[in-house]
Amino acid sequence: MAVEVVMPKLGMAMKEGTVSLWNKEVGDAVGAGETIASISSEKIEMDVESPADGTILKIAVPEGEGVPPGTVICYIGNAGEEIISNEVNRQETSIRDVDKEPLKQKELSTVAVISRGDRVKISPVARKMAEAAKLDVEKIKGTGPGGRITKEDVQEAIHNSRSREAENVISEELPSQSTENARQVALSGIRKVIARRMQDSLQNSAQLTIMMKADVTELLKMQKQASEAMQKNNDEKLTVTDFLSRAAVLSLKEHLQMNSAYIDEKIHLFEEVHLGIAVALETGLVVPVIRHAEKCTIRQLSKASKELARRARAGRLSSEEMQGSTFTISNLGAYGVEHFTPILNPPETGILGVGAVFDTPVYLGDELKRRSILPLSLTFDHRVLDGAPASAFLQTLKRYLEEPMTMLL
Structure with a gap:
């Protein structure tokens, strides 16, 4: 019996997935685990692998067309095998509109994306x-x-x-600029997905960014001591981001409104913290997720984030490792950036932007001392909470960073 390959669900808020590219055509032989197509949602792109050995019998969803999760996108079986399915094949319906005569299997993938009498190749959704x-x-x-x-x-x-x-x-107010000598680069792949997703995020949410500074002088001392101890045991050293992750998790447990999602005009509050850590790649930005971060120690958070970052840079992250986050951290400190306005990762309520630590003189009582300051930028969805509770979350985060011992108790 033919095997149905369905559109996977790439995230809890995913309503539609798009077939970006078919690597195989009808009649091609495939092996189990072989990539047959690339699909994308608003959040990520991923490859679809064949679940079994066989032949591509039908392609039910053409390139560029979006369908809900669970929709059959193709059938795999033995060559010449009859497909038995209760689902009405969308592609067959399109073909019957073009010609009532039955068509050979090899013709389906071409005819399905060409409307009646047209010379232009275009998918039905695009038309x-x-x-x-x-x-x-x-x-x-x-x-x-x-x-x-x-x-x-x-x-x-x-x-x-x-x-x-x-x-x-x-045009009458501003001088025109010639683009004759400009080099044009077409958006493709993950860059196109990011561009569309970021634009949708800004258009479909009420985003506000507030900023605060934390004195991390004592935290840096603790981080140095802990790193030296871990390196003696041949473990990777702890970073400021590791401590930030722990502080964020503890703060989210105290402020559940920030650990939430806005979906279908409802606020979903989560007890579990699934922490997204943004990783910059040459092709764009990905956000691998540390699941159940509330159960992790600082050391466990450190190991998990470093392993996910390595897998991201090697292109080996699975779709499950990039979905389901309830809060995200984006750190641009390595680039010397102080404050910035991170854009929400929908449907999350909050994202924390972390800047570069800098030293500055600070009055402690009557004494002027050199202190290390960490800039923090919190973007939140104003539809879910107001400025006061968002500021309270940021104050709690600041307290953990300035009193690092409390993160270990």
Whole structure:
């Protein structure tokens, strides 16, 4: 019996996944574990592997089309095998509209993305989007295989159209800039997903950033002592981020509103802390997740974050390791940045931006002393909580950082 390959659920808030690329065609032989397609959600991209040995019998979802999780995207079985399924194959329906005559299996993947009588290759979802935006599909450049127009191509065309309208409004006030000698780089892969996701985050939430500074002089002393002790046992040294992670987890347990998600106009409060640690790659930003961080010691948090970062840089993170976070930390201290405004990782309520530690003179009573200061930037969703409770969370975090011994008690 043919095996159904379905669209996986890549996150608790995922409502739709898109087939970015098919690596195989109908009739191609595949082996178990072999990559057959690439899919994407608003959060990540991942490869879909074949669950069994066999032949691609049907491709039910064409490239560029989005479908809900659990939808069958293709069938794998023995060559010539009849497919038995209760699900109405979306691709067959599209083909029947083109021609009532039965088609060979090898023809399905091509015909399904070409509308009746058209010369333009375009997926059904992309065509609907273009029609709604009143765009001429013949003027849209397709980036899919064979010049096929995908959903992302239409989204980019809509964005460009709106940008041109805005430029026309102010064209009389601002001098035009020539782009003849500019090098153009097309958005693709994870960069395109990040661009769309960040724009959606800003458009679909009420984000506010507040800032505070913590005196981490005593924390740095403790971190140095702990690192020296761990290196004697051939363990990796603790970093400031490790202590920050522990402080954030403890603070989130005291302020559940910050450890929450805004989904379908409801606030979901979580007892468990699944901590996302942003990792910068050459291709973009990924956020691997330390699950049940509330059960981890500082040492365990350190080992988990370092291992996830190594796997991220090697491109070996699974989709499960990049979903389900309830709060995120983004550290730009290594780049010398002090304060910045991190963008929320939907549907999370909060994200903590960490800057570079700097030394400055500070009055302690009547004495002026040199102290180490850590800048903190907290972005939160104003739909979930107001400035006062968000500030209270930041004050609790500051207290843990300035009294590091309390993190160990």
